[in-house]
Amino acid sequence: MTSYSSSSLSRISTLQNHISPLEANNKLRSLVKISPQVSDAISNGRAVVALESTIISHGMPYPQNLQTAKEVESIVRENGAVPATIAILNGVPCIGLNEEELERLASLGKSVQKTAGRDIPHVVATRANGATTVSATLFFASMVGIQVFVTGGIGGVHRHADHTMDISSDLTALGRTPIAVISAGVKSILDIPKTLEYLETQEVYVAAYKSDEFPAFFTEKSGCKAPSRVDSPEDCARVIGKNANMKLNRKAGILFAVPIPKQHSAAGNLIESATQRALTEAREQNVTGNAETPFLLARVNELTGGTSLAANCSSSFSADVTFLINLKLNLRLSFLTTMAAITVDFQLCFIFIFLWLLTRFCLSAFFFKKPKDYDLPPSPPSLPVIGHLHHLLSVPTHKSFHKVSSKYGPLLHLCAFNIPIVLVSSGSMAHEVLRTNGLNFATRDREVPIMEKSLLFGSFGFVSAPYGDYWKFMKKLLVTKLLGSHSLERTRLIRGEELKTFRAMLFDKAARNEAVDVGEEMMKLTNNTICRMIMGRKCSEEDGEAEQIRSLVTKSLGLVRKFLIASTVGRLLKKVGISLFEKEIMEVSERYDELLEKIIKEHEENPNQKEDRDMVDVLLDVCADDNAEFKISRNQIKALFVELLLGGTDTSAQTTQWIMAELINHPEILKTLREEIESVVGKTRFVQETDLSNLPYLQAVVKEGLRLHPHSPILVRTAAEGCKIGEFYIPQNTTMIINSYAVMRDPDSWEEPDEFQPERFMVSPSKGKEEMREQLALNYLPFGSGRRGCPGTNLGYIFIGVAVGTMVQCFDWSVNGNKVNMEETGDMTLRMAHPLKCTLVARIDPLASFEPVDASEEGSTANRKHMSSCTLSLLGGT
């Protein structure tokens, strides 16, 4: 037996005791030799890519191996990372080889010991030379904190492993080393399904790059579905970042399998055919167990005339090369998305740190003048210079904020560059901001960049107007003339007629067996209704006016999202941000102007009689009245209409879409709802607005849909003056972001918060009206709250209630694949990533069994009496 020196033994035992890459302290590092380039790169946070050395010693003859090794290293360098080829020389593990060492390793060739993880102690103890395989490379790379390791193929579970137990140590090493291994997959001479199974047992995250199938080294496909798929370097960077995050404390690694590039697939297929033939021969000749792999390799080599070795090298490196090209991007982008794989060169790093310190200094000197006795809310870790901007820019924003608040608390102080932001994520904190201190937070943002002449985001707007005389005057007009319960009663006839058109369209689609895009059809309903409610007429479908207004609304909504982000960091982006899409905004504004001018002129030329006066007539009167409480301009009228169209259409349309999706995914809830409608409305007439107050379960369904899927999950306010929220001080001018999505999914306030359970909104013996009222006042914010809360709440509830009621009463709904995909998207608004497209079957014959809806009945005085109580009960009394 070989005798080891005590110093060797102590070195080995210390090496084995390492726990995790980030605990690779100086003492541990002193046991290995790290090249100056690699050492520098690790200390300065630059990207380092580990490379194995068995491919050099055992993969090819000298000097081809040296040439290839140098080529691979130079590709890594070209892509902005530092290569760290790993080997053991004279018993010393080396991380990063210089030219001389690389030459030595290559020329020694197969006389160097092939070193897997288990061989490390022996090679180190005997001061031998070792070329590291995947498992040993992983061990040393992780020891010094390298996060990415690029190789050709990894080992796997051998065929017949159930008898031979032949499972590569690469797999177990991956299971205990938190490193991302990028390879071309697993060769098909191995048992790929079992390899994937084993990796799963080892908790290794496995993803194929731009493919649904796990690649088989020589071929793009292996017949096995990859456990996951990544489609971009950024995806990879995110996963690497999360795995490396010590808070997660995961010890297992990641395997990204990159299929062989297309240009090499022909050669790959040749080798794969030879492999399949060799496998058949092995079966026929009964070569099994440990004898099988050498037999297969030799036979494949024979059959391909030696190309397998060449292809082995070239395909593996081609795959690596392809990935490395992406890796550059990957590592660059990861700067914004993760803290893990930062790739900034030293110079840039220095500039960033300098700017960061400067920003910090400015922040404390100018913005955060706080009374001595109070503290600012706590702040989660931030990035240099940009602070927490990456949370603000990640999509969907509300989810990114939700994650941060779940981890760090309900009141957090963030900053985007030097803009102070406070993130509010609990009901009680939101209540303090929106209600208790409502007056102080009654303005959205004082320093939002304004485009003077635009109807969108211009100085004429109501939604962006600061809390003051103009806003108060317009709010009063809105409530008394359009959105208050009296005005809603007056316009019920219009809504009844539009609902009838919507219903007829659905019956028509059902008869034609045509799919329905629920969001799109709802947009038509809300758009036409609001146009008629405001302007007394709907925009004509015939001359394209209706389509024009819908497309303007859709375009504006896209701009609203951009604008919301820009205005949140408005002070900084005042000059830069808005100008980026100024032209787009002005174009949309001009098109609105043209359309609204035409409508206003029609009103001026033919004013409506007293009883038929609509919002345009009322506003034109105010405009012409020299003695009016507030003098408003023509542009202010137009801007208000634009805002009402934007505020009232998409909100209700998106919410209805979400609710129908939930109902399709919860057939038992749909059944209960249908039973309620049938018992209250009966079978001989359609649901109408006045039924809503008698349909408590329908109301509960609507409320639950709004709770889970609030259209505007982020509410924005500014602190007019410094004040105290909770135990913390909020400085003057701080932008407040209230994450209503987080408030309405807070497990401290809602049981099973992520589940669709309308019952939670039903008044019951265990939960009385009073308790419900309190719960809603504190934790329910789909329409915002306080002075700037939504004035269209009642109308929104009506739109959604009657539409959902109609769709459930009259049709059976289904989607492709039975379940609706509920994935969310949207930056500052919440939308379905896959808009709901359904097929529907009429449950009733509209002509045979149903009484036609009599418009006058819908507007009758008897029904009007229902109206106020209906709205009140919809709002849960709040």
Ligand code: HEM
């Ligand atoms: C489901 C339907 C609706 C939802 C979910 C919704 C949601 C909201 C939210 C979250 C806000 C911001 C509140 C805050 O900052 O506290 C808001 C404001 C507003 N909404 Fe709605 N809304 C809906 C329907 C409507 C309708 C039908 C109209 C009018 C036709 C409307 C007009 C407005 C206006 C004018 C504001 C600005 C209020 C102000 O700044 O004072 N909304 N809405």
